[in-house]
Amino acid sequence: MTQTPPPQVWPTLRATDARALIRFLVEAFGFEETAVYGEGDRVDHAQLSWPLGGGVMLGSADRGPDDKWPLRPGTFGAYVVTEDVPALHKRAVAAGAEILQPPADTDYGSSEFLARDPEGNLWSFGTYRGEPGSVAAQ
Template sequence: MTAPAPQVWPTLRATDAPALIRFLVEAFGFIEVAVMAEGDTVHHAELAWPLGGGLMLGSARPADGDRWPLRPGTFGAYVVCDDVDALFARAVAAGATVGSEPAGTDYGSRECLLLDPEGNHWSFGTYRGEPRP
């Protein structure tokens, strides 16, 4: 059975959206699905997560009355991954800032915290959430 397409899309704004997209792909392993841009201004981008889901992002545009005025660097997400240690090493090599190194939790997950160049917080872990009823 094929999983349904994501129906909830976390979103964020970036000061330098093209650079953030490159970082998220290179450091964390997101997959670039769509980028609609004019020059360095990204109007809409979609990045897929290999295990399912994704996110949308765009350039912060306060000068033109941005209809989605999220401050760059204020985003946070928990992302499920299979190999936290490998992702951590890849991200640090690509320039991610370490919030916390990989460690086990009391609920059985292995997790780490990384910050992207815009200051967004990314928690990666093996915990997949509780089963749906």
């Protein structure tokens, strides 16, 4: 059996208030705070892990004129696999997430919902795990 390697692709985003966004993503969606670097309100780098694997990296938007990664806050979107859509939806609603589409079944066999975080980023959570692909031998 071939074991899937650890994640090597990390979606990244920037936030106007990165520390508040980190708290929201942990409380509303269940991400786990793995690492946060920075001083005061500024976040130079943060890694939030997803319990089923992978995660996102983020930081503060205001990095100065020499910023080599000038992503605009609120322009990010991600699909995240979850095993329990109703429970995660309930958690997101309780934490104040803006729900754009309530849980629904799709024609490709997924159950999913769509939410927007306080920075304007879009998050789709569902049971669809994607189609099997090849894993390079290690």
